[in-house]
Amino acid sequence: MVTSKRAPQRSDALSKERIIDAAIEILDAEGEAALTFRALTTRLATGAGAIYWHVPNKEALLAETTARIIGDAATRTADDGPSPQNAVRDLALGLFDALEAHPWVGAQLSREPWQASGLLILERIGRQLKALGLVKNDLFNAATALLSYILGLAGQQASRARLATSVTSRTAFLSTIAENWSALDADEHPFLRELAVELADHDDRAQFLAGIDLLLAGITASR
Amino acid sequence: MVTSKRAPQRSDALSKERIIDAAIEILDAEGEAALTFRALTTRLATGAGAIYWHVPNKEALLAETTARIIGDAATRTADDGPSPQNAVRDLALGLFDALEAHPWVGAQLSREPWQASGLLILERIGRQLKALGLVKNDLFNAATALLSYILGLAGQQASRARLATSVTSRTAFLSTIAENWSALDADEHPFLRELAVELADHDDRAQFLAGIDLLLAGITASR
DNA sequence: ACCTGAACACCGTTCAAGT
DNA sequence: ACCTGAACACCGTTCAAGT
Numbered sequence: 001m002v003t004s005k006r007a008p009q010r011s012d013a014l015s016k017e018r019i020i021d022a023a024i025e026i027l028d029a030e031g032e033a034a035l036t037f038r039a040l041t042t043r044l045a046t047g048a049g050a051i052y053w054h055v056p057n058k059e060a061l062l063a064e065t066t067a068r069i070i071g072d073a074a075t076r077t078a079d080d081g082p083s084p085q086n087a088v089r090d091l092a093l094g095l096f097d098a099l100e101a102h103p104w105v106g107a108q109l110s111r112e113p114w115q116a117s118g119l120l121i122l123e124r125i126g127r128q129l130k131a132l133g134l135v136k137n138d139l140f141n142a143a144t145a146l147l148s149y150i151l152g153l154a155g156q157q158a159s160r161a162r163l164a165t166s167v168t169s170r171t172a173f174l175s176t177i178a179e180n181w182s183a184l185d186a187d188e189h190p191f192l193r194e195l196a197v198e199l200a201d202h203d204d205r206a207q208f209l210a211g212i213d214l215l216l217a218g219i220t221a222s223r
Numbered sequence: 224m225v226t227s228k229r230a231p232q233r234s235d236a237l238s239k240e241r242i243i244d245a246a247i248e249i250l251d252a253e254g255e256a257a258l259t260f261r262a263l264t265t266r267l268a269t270g271a272g273a274i275y276w277h278v279p280n281k282e283a284l285l286a287e288t289t290a291r292i293i294g295d296a297a298t299r300t301a302d303d304g305p306s307p308q309n310a311v312r313d314l315a316l317g318l319f320d321a322l323e324a325h326p327w328v329g330a331q332l333s334r335e336p337w338q339a340s341g342l343l344i345l346e347r348i349g350r351q352l353k354a355l356g357l358v359k360n361d362l363f364n365a366a367t368a369l370l371s372y373i374l375g376l377a378g379q380q381a382s383r384a385r386l387a388t389s390v391t392s393r394t395a396f397l398s399t400i401a402e403n404w405s406a407l408d409a410d411e412h413p414f415l416r417e418l419a420v421e422l423a424d425h426d427d428r429a430q431f432l433a434g435i436d437l438l439l440a441g442i443t444a445s446r
Numbered sequence: 447a448c449c450t451g452a453a454c455a456c457c458g459t460t461c462a463a464g465t
Numbered sequence: 466a467c468c469t470g471a472a473c474a475c476c477g478t479t480c481a482a483g484t
């Protein structure tokens with residue numbers, strides 16, 4: 001006759017949510033490499049087994065943290081804008097900002113693109129492209145092309161964050177790369193040497209959006 | 224007065240090249256996870272320290288293996304074609320084939336896009352786009368957009384390979400994904416449910432090329 | 447039902463010691 | 466100069482034991 005199935009819950013009880021929170025805090029503060037089960041147990045003042053009670057393994061935990069960040073970013077961007085193109089742009093920029101704030105998400109996203117987070121992005125993009133009038137194969141190709149491009153950025157952000165742990169400032173990072181490019185062999189890499197000049201003072205966000213716009217322009221042109 | 228600085232070389236002596244060869248063999252045959260220093264020492268019948276004498280660490284070894292595969296793929300594709308667009312297409316398809324044959328390259332490429340292999344691709348793309356008449360910022364944006372798109376594919380190929388270790392056949396893999404998509408909530412994922420139909424019998428290579436063509440069309444349109 | 451924490455099976459990397 | 470292989474400092478994960 002006792003209908004309540006829930007045990008009384010201590011306010012500090014461990015839960016999947018609290019574990020994900022702690023994982024995100026560690027990832028944001030110290031980066032991918034710092035997220036170990038030992039660091040988690042220390043922060044949560046518990047044992048490893050307790051975490052495994054709520055989460056099947058590290059891969060799943062990372063998928064959950066990524067889903068949280070991407071889900072929040074997607075929620076923040078409106079699904080209905082003045083035009084489908086602008087809705088895609090908004091979504092893309094929202095993702096860019098999320099990846100910049102949490103670069104470790106990029107590593108996870110490009111490692112497991114077929115998980116919930118990647119599918120969420122694909123779904124959102126696809127809906128807009130449908131509104132643009134694309135169908136069947138064209139729709140499929142255009143949506144996955146946009147996703148691939150975004151995943152490519154994701155990997156780059158993650159890689160940049162890994163390098164930036166030693167070289168703190170972004171400008172320092174860029175000028176280091178620019179220097180490396182300038183130092184390349186002129187015969188083998190004439191283009192990169194040239195590009196090194198542009199690299200120093202470019203705007204990542206604008207550059208990313210430019211790629212989205214190229215794809216959108218191509219989609220419009222090939223319709 | 225002895226000018227020869229080289230010690231006589233045993234034919235079976237360890238060398239960076241032989242280590243890279245062995246690493247590629249393991250990666251191709253058993254996948255990313257199987258490449259450990261212990262596996263390498265067994266295959267090369269040596270000790271761990273011997274490998275470290277020739278290679279600074281695992282990351283560098285992976286960079287070398289990737290450089291080998293990407294370098295070969297780039298060499299195989301002609302730099303001068305009927306048109307810059309076709310040269311970009313050829314390069315992209317060459318990379319696609321290389322990634323399909325060695326999916327672990329995708330993981331490395333998307334993890335470290337700023338290493339030699341990524342730069343090689345960027346250089347090759349950039350040269351063609353220059354021939355197309357692009358300059359400065361447009362050139363920079365277009366080249367990096369194409370690279371990002373390719374890196375996005377790279378991550379996907381790697382991820383697919385990781386999943387495929389359990390599910391062997393490609394069609395089985397795709398139909399599993401298609402099933403998952405079909406099972407998604409109709410309200411939340413209407414687009415993916417629809418796409419699931421297309422997914423089963425699509426052509427990866429054609430799909431990848433379609434994305435390249437969208438970017439090229441966008442580049443031409445925005446010129 | 448949920449948690450503890452020692453133990454297990456593995457890593458990449460180092461280094462004193464050999465040739 | 467090049468190689469050996471034991472040892473070190475880590476991992477993710479398991480599991481008997483507790484409450």
